[in-house]
Amino acid sequence: MPEPQEVPALTPSASVIVPSYRGEVRLPVLLGGLAQQDTTDFEVVVVIDGEVDASAAVLAGLGESTGLDLDVIVFPRNRGRVAALNAGHAAARGEVLIRCDDDLLPAPDFVSGHVARHAHHGPRGVVALANDVMPDSPYARAYGVRSMDHLIASAYAGDIEPWRLWSANCSLTRGTWEQVGEYSQEYAHYGMEDTDYGYRLHQAGIPLVIAPELQVAHLGAPTSTHDRVMRAFHSGASRRTFEARHGSALSLPSAGTGPWGRLVDGLSRAGDESRYERATRAVDRLLPYVPRYVAEKLVALCVESASLAGYRHAQDVTASF
Template structure:
């Protein structure tokens, strides 16, 4: 039978977490002959290759690798080139999936066959599957609190010099219930989660590669991930943006389908990498306010304000009374993004902001209020 789903798991030095993720695919209720798992290794040096090749999978398991680290985009494309499925599921190496995961994705695809399906925001909860000696003090306290509540805390963890397993592959394979005991509710604020689930503006931001399913033909059509993105940040939203420009719809999966394995925060990298944002401006220009707004309101810092600003701008263009203020707001976002990108012509930039500020004086609409807020943020770009 033909492979329907190709699960691509990019990884770099995550052997212990990856082991649990591979074990979780053993528990899938979806027919194992209908999916494959492709581990795309970006030059790991921690024994990942030996672990994967020694893993006795009951599903097709493929290992591909770069000899040296080339970045998140390139390694995902490496996995994509080996994929055979009608659909691609990108799944992070630290994401333990629940038994119904692929079956749930398949059910959504029957309803939305040409859509991008995201596990975010309903599968954002963390699970303390390992204790890390380099957890921050706050992370150590959180881990201790979660494990103490489930009677799983061991004081020896704090004396450990190496990563210590709390959940084992056997716990996953035999579904002992241990995983549910180490789950910590996400620290992502409820309002942020709500905004991720709404698709009225910037729906492409649902594409978060922790857990997302995309038709393979769509990925091939747009050329996969942009390999100019080497460092962490924006490579997934860039892909989502290009799919959105093809008018491909986005939906979020409302069921919990897995848990993120908690690890030290520093391993995540810089959420908004400024060089990657410059690549986006270089690629797409400055005609889209949803991209220009990144320069003033990084969504990773204030997702709710980011989306609400786009809503205000859109409503502003719908009314003759507020259209001129909406035009000024759009212009402000455009010149701010250009200044962020180029960081020159500071005098001309300040002069443009001053002229817009004068025009915005005494205007009372909601659009004008947001315009003045964006002008204040724009001025800070050159302070």
């Protein structure tokens, strides 16, 4: 009697790759959205970047309850988002590889929409935006909502090169991934590893297209001056790494001219990471008591100077993801 032959697993059309750190609260929301997709021809690969919470246990229950084709990779210790992204892409079986951060809320046509953007086309990268959803607060009213609206409007108007927008909601085909290679492991600080990858796609001659219909809600946006400024500071430090790898692809950071530029420049020279930690917490306490115009200027001053300060103090910045 012949031995039974193992039936090979079918290759899904797409893989949704989810890097996650401390995601036990966010992951059920994301997987709930993925369970409502208008297609089932996809898998979900979640990479848990360090056993620091109950994410693995949460996913064990969600795999059954959602009916998703779910693959979970667990790093025993935190290795950073780059390592998580690379591990997820390496494990993925789909033809279209969709990056989806764990704090997004995808619409029902999220997966099919990304797949459709690659159908009947040559190699390309698909960039979709994530619109920050944040609770009402002095920070949101003064800066958070307006800055996000400005970014989205500028992106759709073509004022920002698409490679600079490669981020939490994007996709490429397996062939393009194999051609361009992994995310660079040289990035030790928050930010810029995505911009680096977008630029490498651009360098390789692979067109990047923006897909407005695939915009999603971003539930993990900064909700305070402190959080927004510390991200700017670390991203500024990462800009040094990008510069070392790609030269002047990005213009050198500058405070600009005039009184505002001199103020930004002066603060950036005086401010190190610990000073921004303290100063931004003080600003958050102050925001409810000043006019909105003043509040907006205070936050903008902190964000702009922090980005420049991070660039200037990169060697002193604590590695962080």
